[in-house]
Amino acid sequence: MLDNERRDNDDHLIAELRSFGRTLEAATDEAIRRPTSPESTAADQPVESLQGRRPAWWLLAAAALLLGAGFSLGVLWPDDSTSIDSVGTQEDDETPSATSTPESDDDQVQGGEESPTELAPEPLPSSIERADGSALILADDLEHQESDSDAQSRAKVAAGAVVDELVRLEVFPGSDRQDVILRLATDGLTIETTLDPAVEAAAINSIAELYPSEFDRADELGIVTIDNRDGSIAAIASSEPTSHVPLLLAREPGSSFKSFVLAALFEEGYSPADTVRADGPCSFPLDDGEYTVGGSFRGRQSIAAVTRSSNNCAFVRLGQIVGLDRVVGMATAQGVTLHDGSDELLSLPLGTAKVTAVDMAGAYAAFANEGLYQQPWLVASVTDRSGEVIYEHQRSETRAMTERTAALVSDVLKGNVERGTGRRAELVGDHAAAGKTGTTNDFVDAWFVGYTDYYTTAVWLGDPVGNTRIRIPGWQSFGGGLPALVWGGYMNELHEDLAPRAFAEIDVGDGKYLQVEGELDFCDQSVDSLPTQTVGTELVDTDADGEADCVRPIPAD
Amino acid sequence: MSFDKFLAEVRPRLLAGLVASYGPEIGHEVTAEAMAYGWQNRERLQQMSNPAGYLYRVGQSAARSHLRPNGYLPNEAAPDMPHFEPGLGPALETLTEQQRLCVVLVHALDWSQTEAAELLDVDISTVRTHLKRGLAKLRTALKVETNVG
Numbered sequence: 001m002l003d004n005e006r007r008d009n010d011d012h013l014i015a016e017l018r019s020f021g022r023t024l025e026a027a028t029d030e031a032i033r034r035p036t037s038p039e040s041t042a043a044d045q046p047v048e049s050l051q052g053r054r055p056a057w058w059l060l061a062a063a064a065l066l067l068g069a070g071f072s073l074g075v076l077w078p079d080d081s082t083s084i085d086s087v088g089t090q091e092d093d094e095t096p097s098a099t100s101t102p103e104s105d106d107d108q109v110q111g112g113e114e115s116p117t118e119l120a121p122e123p124l125p126s127s128i129e130r131a132d133g134s135a136l137i138l139a140d141d142l143e144h145q146e147s148d149s150d151a152q153s154r155a156k157v158a159a160g161a162v163v164d165e166l167v168r169l170e171v172f173p174g175s176d177r178q179d180v181i182l183r184l185a186t187d188g189l190t191i192e193t194t195l196d197p198a199v200e201a202a203a204i205n206s207i208a209e210l211y212p213s214e215f216d217r218a219d220e221l222g223i224v225t226i227d228n229r230d231g232s233i234a235a236i237a238s239s240e241p242t243s244h245v246p247l248l249l250a251r252e253p254g255s256s257f258k259s260f261v262l263a264a265l266f267e268e269g270y271s272p273a274d275t276v277r278a279d280g281p282c283s284f285p286l287d288d289g290e291y292t293v294g295g296s297f298r299g300r301q302s303i304a305a306v307t308r309s310s311n312n313c314a315f316v317r318l319g320q321i322v323g324l325d326r327v328v329g330m331a332t333a334q335g336v337t338l339h340d341g342s343d344e345l346l347s348l349p350l351g352t353a354k355v356t357a358v359d360m361a362g363a364y365a366a367f368a369n370e371g372l373y374q375q376p377w378l379v380a381s382v383t384d385r386s387g388e389v390i391y392e393h394q395r396s397e398t399r400a401m402t403e404r405t406a407a408l409v410s411d412v413l414k415g416n417v418e419r420g421t422g423r424r425a426e427l428v429g430d431h432a433a434a435g436k437t438g439t440t441n442d443f444v445d446a447w448f449v450g451y452t453d454y455y456t457t458a459v460w461l462g463d464p465v466g467n468t469r470i471r472i473p474g475w476q477s478f479g480g481g482l483p484a485l486v487w488g489g490y491m492n493e494l495h496e497d498l499a500p501r502a503f504a505e506i507d508v509g510d511g512k513y514l515q516v517e518g519e520l521d522f523c524d525q526s527v528d529s530l531p532t533q534t535v536g537t538e539l540v541d542t543d544a545d546g547e548a549d550c551v552r553p554i555p556a557d
Numbered sequence: 558m559s560f561d562k563f564l565a566e567v568r569p570r571l572l573a574g575l576v577a578s579y580g581p582e583i584g585h586e587v588t589a590e591a592m593a594y595g596w597q598n599r600e601r602l603q604q605m606s607n608p609a610g611y612l613y614r615v616g617q618s619a620a621r622s623h624l625r626p627n628g629y630l631p632n633e634a635a636p637d638m639p640h641f642e643p644g645l646g647p648a649l650e651t652l653t654e655q656q657r658l659c660v661v662l663v664h665a666l667d668w669s670q671t672e673a674a675e676l677l678d679v680d681i682s683t684v685r686t687h688l689k690r691g692l693a694k695l696r697t698a699l700k701v702e703t704n705v706g
Contacts, residue, residue, distance in 0.1 A: 013699070014664050016645055017665040018665060018667075020661075020665050021667070024577070024581060030585075031569065032569060032573040033573070034666060035569070
């Protein structure tokens with residue numbers, strides 16, 4: 001090999017090593033480059049600006065490597081006290097971005113006269129801001145202080161969600177996640193998000209208080225909160241610092257899916273007072289066999305009552321009564337994408353098709369919002385380094401159901417919180433709250449999704465990697481357990497200073513008995529529960545014409 | 558100079574060397590351990606010709622007990638990030654500890670070959686060998702073109 005070639009290659013390699021050195025220094029949080037290094041200048045203070053923070057080592061390393069020499073890796077998630085612009089490069093004579101604070105002006109060499117070339121614009125870190133303009137880091141304003149790097153890393157949940165959103169919105173067409181992260185590191189963008197620091201802090205607090213590390217947090221607790229006024233995402237939080245669960249992970253919602261059955265029913269004119277067979281176990285014919293669901297004998301019960309007890313057999317019947325296509329249609333109108341599961345199965349009302357937490361929150365927000373659905377949004381605007389707005393959120397809402405339907409759903413789900421499986425989610429004072437628990441088969445996922453007039457929140461608990469049973473003990477693994485508790489504590493804190501608001505009053509009217517096609521009614525319609533356990537129902541031929549006319553419960557031995 | 562002054566002065570070199578060898582997390586921890594050791598054993602260290610090198614070795618042995626099975630850098634990107642193309646991080650893992658220390662300390666962090674020699678307690682020609690071999694390994698790992706045709 002020719003000497004010049006080797007030298008060129010070495011120059012390239014050395015240059016890469018130099019930028020790696022900067023990354024290493026940033027990740028170490030201290031000055032470790034030689035003090036008299038030619039690259040050190042007064043303006044070049046990556047260390048101080050990173051005090052107390054430690055961005056992902058692998059992320060910085062990767063970004064630095066891919067961007068080459070002379071690059072000073074900015075902080076993707078700066079804290080409130082320092083501006084990202086104090087992370088400079090050795091040729092730091094560019095005007096700072098719009099987000100610089102006064103202290104960064106002092107640190108940097110100012111100069112608008114020397115602008116970067118078109119071919120190689122100066123790498124400049126971006127800033128991600130909350131709705132109030134504060135930089136996205138959850139550091140000193142939390143009540144429950146954990147170590148700095150922990151607080152820093154928790155910001156990654158929200159920051160990661162921002163990256164996901166930028167990809168989804170195709171703000172940079174053709175860019176994938178990695179591309180977006182690199183752009184954030186170098187393009188000097190300003191991302192304005194909808195995150196509300198007060199809501200964020202309350203979410204983090206409730207996780208820290210109610211799901212402390214003593215629980216050996218093998219399972220993840222994720223939270224998404226939507227501001228009902230405009231459908232914006234006010235907070236995303238998780239017990240796992242680097243999680244994307246709230247936005248991206250699709251899991252079975254269990255019974256929290258039943259609310260879409262309710263909405264479909266009421267939209268078709270049914271009433272919460274209508275009754276249905278509520279007995280279990282129950283069996284339904286499939287093309288190849290039978291679908292059986294457990295339960296106990298409850299006679300006939302109203303839709304409102306079977307919601308409060310989250311009666312599975314009743315809801316499979318209700319799904320048949322209203323038609324699964326209408327249930328899917330309603331969920332879809334409320335913005336829910338069904339992943340990985342057949343949407344035509346009898347079991348759909350029981351939440352066997354997977355959904356994301358953000359979809360659930362957005363859907364329930366439509367109940368709070370009188371039937372109007374707004375797609376959840378996190379990014380308000382993206383501005384480039386020259387101040388040009390390259391993306392701006394456009395408000396839009398669609399009507400997913402009538403106002404009356406939404407009011408009826410709220411009426412039923414309100415009862416859920418007052419005396420149903422969601423009891424632990426009850427709010428203090430006169431704030432009206434509505435919600436639904438969800439617990440999947442074998443306790444793999446547990447949810448509580450609910451709303452007030454102000455906010456809608458989805459809480460999910462589970463193991464994001466595997467499909468193992470939730471490992472926290474006892475009652476807490478039910479949707480009505482820890483998720484409802486966290487929801488209640490968190491929403492209580494959020495609503496402390498808000499004026500209590502009630503849901504719209506609605507006249508439900510009288511109910512009628514709804515029979516599932518192919519199922520017979522009870523022989524004795526006066527019985528609504530039995531003193532003994534039952535193991536199902538048997539057909540009875542009362543008029544001896546060779547055909548069954550009704551069913552009666554079979555007591556257990 | 559006073560020993561306190563020596564400790565204060567050696568610390569950044571020690572930190573740079575230990576971080577260069579073991580990464581920021583472990584580098585930090587074992588630097589602290591080495592400094593504590595230095596303070597506690599200052600009489601002994603003051604007798605030595607190369608106390609800096611000795612403290613580096615203290616850090617080195619502390620690091621060996623800290624080292625996670627996957628070594629210097631995470632081998633995998635976090636589950637939510639796509640895998641990166643083999644870059645400098647993984648490439649550095651193919652170097653020996655000593656080669657890595659020399660390459661990172663000298664080329665990435667701008668310390669002199671003399672300073673690297675002092676930490677490793679070897680002479681400067683050995684450092685040069687480590688640099689040469691380390692860079693060669695990096696070139697291979699990064700598949701930099703070394704041959705024409």
